[in-house]
Amino acid sequence: MKTPTTTPPPAPASAPRPPPTETELKLAVRAGDLPRLRTRLARLGAARRVKLATTYFDTGERLLAGHGMSLRLRQSEDGWVQTLKAGAPASAFGTRGEWQTAAPGGRLQLGRLRATPLPALLAAHGKPALVPLFQTRFVRSARTVPVGKSLVEVALDRGQVVAGRGRGAPRVPLLELELELKAGRPGALFKLARRLLGGDGVEPLALLPLAQTKAARGYRLLDPQPPAPVKAGAKGFAAPLRAQHSADQALRQVIGHGTEVLLANARELAEHDDPEFVHQARVALRRMRSAVRLWRRQSRLPQSLQDELKWIGQELGALRDADVLVSEILPHLAAGLPPAQQPALQALVERAQQRQAQARSAARAALASGRFARLTLELLAWAHGRPRSAAASLRKLAPRQLARLLARLRAAARYFAALTAERRHEVRIGAKRLRYALDLFAVALPAQPAAEYLERLAHLQDLLGELNDVAVARSALDELGAPAALRAAIAEGLAAREAVGLQQAEAALAELFEARVPWG
Secondary structure: OOOOOOOOOOOOOOOOOOOOEEEEEEEEOOHHHHHHHHHHHHOOOOOEEEEEEEEEEEOOOOHHHHOOEEEEEEEEOOEEEEEEEEOOOOOOEEEEEEEEEEOHHHOOOHHHHOOOOHHHHHHHOOOOOOEEEEEEEEEEEEEEEEEOOEEEEEEEEEEEEEOOOOOOOOEEEEEEEEEEEEEOOOHHHHHHHHHHHOOOOOOOOOOEEOOOOHHHHHHHHHOOOOOOOOOOOHHHHHOOOOOOOEHHHHHHHHHHHHHHHHHHHHHHHOOOOOHHHHHHHHHHHHHHHHHHHHOOOOOOOOHHHHHHHHHHHHHHHHHHHHHHHHHHHHHHHHOOOOHHHHHHHHHHHHHHHHHHHHHHHHHHHHHOOHHHHHHHHHHHHHHOOOOOOOOOEHHHHHHHHHHHHHHHHHHHOOOHHHOOHHHHHHHHHHHHHHHHHHHHHHHHOOHHHHHHHHHHHHHHHHHHHHHHHHHHHHHHHHHOOOOHHHHHHHHHHHHHHHHHHHHHHHHHHHHHHHOOOOOO
8 A cells, every 4th residue: 555645844934033233322521521431431341442533425415314224334443334224213212123244345335234124214305415414423432342242332432523624524522431231131231331330429420311312413513503402292292102012111101201302301401591492391200200100000210219309300490480581471561561660671681591590500411411311321221121110001001091180170270260279270280180191192082172182282282371470470589689669560560361261261161171171
């Protein structure tokens, strides 16, 4: 009898190989901290010191930059290497695609980048030419350091980013520390960074997490426009959230995004006086603290970090209050003021500007401190830690928690027109907390009803803010020592403004409480 034959099953197709990636934590270094940092780095072992010259390429229309890519050609003692990086938003810590190949002769070899996203991008736009745009020239001192079972490359880079040729070419200094994971777990990067910051009774080094890449600094040299504040809007905080996420997952996303927004605005605040940098940094802090309070039973940000968030919030809050007083409240008081009182008001403005300068100096010192560097590093470490999957989902939590916040707002707002300015401020805080919570829970609610309710809350918040400005103006007149004649001249206008504001805010509260809630 012939033995039947069987066709062997086909060999399973091999899974596609994941693209090569790099996981990195970047830290800014102040020149004054360099001696102490080098001493700490020396304890990690001998360094390999190498001079590096890198040229970055893009199309004339900045196609690569617009799609989150950077392409560079780097010369070192070992020869020429080309590198494409892609896929990561601007962040101090993260993982992104990295493709690196040899480039014999110091020329781009696009054929060796066939397995990257670059060919498809160029083909989709008519294969535009790639041209050199700017260079980085720096000395790198690098070590590979074991951290537990992980390996981390620690690279100290010092040099320049240069756009153009000759002595007059635009340039900016480059001084930063890169911690790149070579093997093991990402937490090793934060563990090593803590060692380098130091502490234990002495001021830690101000190694501030740095989201700005070398490429970003080069592009900025090419287009020297005033930097724009990074918005702390609801969309950015809510974008990564999903209805099925646990509250712990969601809080880590909020803390991670909020810290990056805070860092971006803090970096620009060090050199620019635009009040919007302060405002957006402070909004990011408020959104983070509101989320911590909202999900305190489902997730636990360490109390030490909560205390430090409060500290930096107070530092920035003092500057924000001074900015609003100088740029908004006092100019509004000047409108319609009798000419005889204008000199007295101008004297008040000058005193307010002095306080503003003092508050700005204090805020900048806080943001440049090792204390702030440690806070932001620990926030990022916590945000990228392993979430508790057992925590309740946003879908489950939304109805109960939003209803509780609305009930508190309703109770606080009873007899609103008769409340003191302090009690009205509590109503304002309650409305803000409800709005921030709804911003985060909106992913678990019907989109249109949630958006309409948020519009009502935003309108109410604006009206309550105008009433708060009246209270701040009265307080400022006293604190700045305004003469009695000036206070009397302004009092009538403030009273009229308050009366209108009370009527409008009371109506907006009534409409909000009568509206159908999107979580019901």
